[in-house]
Amino acid sequence: MARKLNTSSLNKDRMPRHVAIIMDGNGRWAKKRFMPRTMGHRAGMASLKKVVRACDDMGIAILTVFAFSTENWKRPRDEVSYLMQLLTEFMRKELDELHQNNVRIQVLGDYNATPPECRIEIKRALEMTRDNTGLIFNIALNYGSRKEILDAAKTLAAKVTAGEIKVEEVTEEIFSGLLYTKGMPDPDLLIRSSGEMRISNFMLWQIAYTEIVVTDTLWPDFTEDDLVQAVVEYQHRDRKFGGLNK
Numbered sequence: 001m002a003r004k005l006n007t008s009s010l011n012k013d014r015m016p017r018h019v020a021i022i023m024d025g026n027g028r029w030a031k032k033r034f035m036p037r038t039m040g041h042r043a044g045m046a047s048l049k050k051v052v053r054a055c056d057d058m059g060i061a062i063l064t065v066f067a068f069s070t071e072n073w074k075r076p077r078d079e080v081s082y083l084m085q086l087l088t089e090f091m092r093k094e095l096d097e098l099h100q101n102n103v104r105i106q107v108l109g110d111y112n113a114t115p116p117e118c119r120i121e122i123k124r125a126l127e128m129t130r131d132n133t134g135l136i137f138n139i140a141l142n143y144g145s146r147k148e149i150l151d152a153a154k155t156l157a158a159k160v161t162a163g164e165i166k167v168e169e170v171t172e173e174i175f176s177g178l179l180y181t182k183g184m185p186d187p188d189l190l191i192r193s194s195g196e197m198r199i200s201n202f203m204l205w206q207i208a209y210t211e212i213v214v215t216d217t218l219w220p221d222f223t224e225d226d227l228v229q230a231v232v233e234y235q236h237r238d239r240k241f242g243g244l245n246k
């Protein structure tokens with residue numbers, strides 16, 4: 001059963017609209033327990049379920065999670081296929097509840113490269129939830145920010161060549177509109193679990209002014225309370241966007 005979220009420390013007037021998470025540390029969590037890495041990934045899925053619910057309960061508009069990067073294909077075949085299986089299972093098992101809660105699922109990244117059974121579940125989830133008006137839940141899957149930016153640049157170059165747009169007319173808004181996150185506000189808060197101080201090719205364009213919170217907690221140990229704590233930390237930040245605050 002989902003437990004009641006303690007949000008008393010939150011300032012309801014300063015909630016982030018868009019929270020992005022680099023869910024890292026599954027392998028280390030398993031290693032500490034002398035378990036195979038795959039068990040870490042399974043435990044990580046349980047954290048994800050809790051965090052999606054908590055974001056919904058907190059009234060966050062958009063949650064984006066980094067589930068699998070374009071670089072993660074370098075991992076051993078067994079680990080990659082286990083991760084794909086887990087994602088398929090997550091979609092299959094969680095879809096009904098997410099749909100009931102009016103959650104809209106979206107995938108950022110080229111999911112055509114995933115195994116057929118995974119693609120089927122993704123398509124089902126996207127179609128079923130497309131008109132939902134609650135939490136937007138973005139799953140970054142086979143996602144790489146450089147690829148995303150490069151694809152946008154290629155699309156734009158083709159439009160220029162075709163005479164559809166002039167080079168001088170290209171604005172940040174037009175460029176943003178060619179990214180997977182088209183139409184969405186940039187993340188206000190980026191959380192990375194397990195202590196790594198790097199971005200690992202995640203949302204390079206979108207996080208220009210995002211507040212970053214890195215927690216030492218390994219992703220499978222990450223709870224609703226860690227999420228609340230990260231949001232509290234965000235709420236104490238002085239966001240300046242290059243200007244001066246009084």
Ligand code: IPE
Pocket residue numbers: 023024025026027028029067068069072083194
């Ligand atoms: C994050 O955990 C999950 C994915 C990258 C898919 P890791 O598997 O990267 O865990 P560590 O970094 O090895 O602990």
Ligand code: IPE
Pocket residue numbers: 022023024025066067068069072196198200
């Ligand atoms: C980033 O984590 C990708 C995901 C969380 C899906 P990694 O574990 O792949 O990143 P690096 O290799 O430590 O930079």
Ligand code: MG
Pocket residue numbers: 024025026
């Ligand atoms: Mg990692």
